[in-house]
Amino acid sequence: MLRYIFINLSLILFLLPAISQDYSQPRSDRERQKLQDEEGTPLKKKEKIPYPDKKRGTELGIDISRFFIPLFDDDRIAIEASIRSNLGKRTFFVGSLGSDRVAFDDKSYTYESTGIYATAGVDYDIFAVAEEGNNDNILVGLRYGYAIQEHGASSITIYEGYWGDFTSSISPYTLSTHWVEAVVGLRSEVLNNFYMSWMIHIKGKINSSNTELLEPYTVPGFGTGSNSFNLGFSYVLAYQIPWGNTKR
Structure with a gap:
């Protein structure tokens, strides 16, 4: 009999802390209180x-990358x-102006x-990393692009051994192209005010006019004329004229 009384008392003493636990708080509050008791500091966002x-x-x-195109x-x-x-503070207006010239002459085509x-x-x-002197x-950005060019083929030859060769030409005429581009990249200050x-x-063509007669070999600023999408790369060396730096 004493053995059973001892076992029952032991079970009651073992379960007493769990029975006496405060369940008046919501579960999330209890867990938060437990974490605060364990860490010793309140949780912060x-x-x-x-x-x-x-x-x-x-x-x-x-853009010095343009100088390497002839390679x-x-x-x-x-x-x-x-x-x-x-x-x-963290937004920039960005603009560019450029020119592009193409001239090639092979056995059957001059453009x-x-x-x-x-x-x-x-x-x-x-x-947004705060580091003293880090500029x-x-x-990431978006651009709108527009190009106007004059192109033509002064000599076109179609070789035919049986009927004889056919020669023709397309006089120079003007065409225009519109596109949009998404950009991503890095900019770093390498010397004081030099970047x-x-x-x-990533460029996507919107519209290109007057291409029915002759597809452009390349569109200035856009790339291959026959493509709807082109991938481009720029590498710019620049000098910044400072203004609006109230804390410097």
Whole structure:
């Protein structure tokens, strides 16, 4: 009998802490209280990192990647200048102006094209790490592009051994192209107010006029004329004229 009494008392003593637990609080409150008791400090929400105070101004640059085009396509010569200016702490207006010339002559086809182009858009800086003296950016953005060019084929030859060769030509005429592009890239201050940036451009054609007679070999600023989408790359060296830097 004593053995059974001892067993029952032991069970009551073992279950007493669980029975006496306060269930008046909701489960989430109890868990929060338990975490606070274990850690010794109240739980806090993760604080949002404020955007740091970076240099602001207007930047003038040149795309040096255009100088390397003849290494890959010796029929093309291109040049591009750009401008970038702060609209806010982390937003930029971005514009570019360039020209592109193509001239090639092979056994059956002679082609010439000369044109200019312009793009304009906005970039947004997603790099919000606060570090003293760090003015670097990780940028995403959108652009609108427009090109006008004059192109033609002064000589077209179709070789036919039986009926004889056929020769023709297309006189130079003007065409225009519109497109949009999404960009992503990095921008870094390498020296005081001197910046280096590279960007990847994903371009989608909106409209191209007067291409029925002759498809352009390349559209200035856009790329291969027969494509609806092109992938581009830019590498800009620039100098920033500072303004609006109240804390510097």
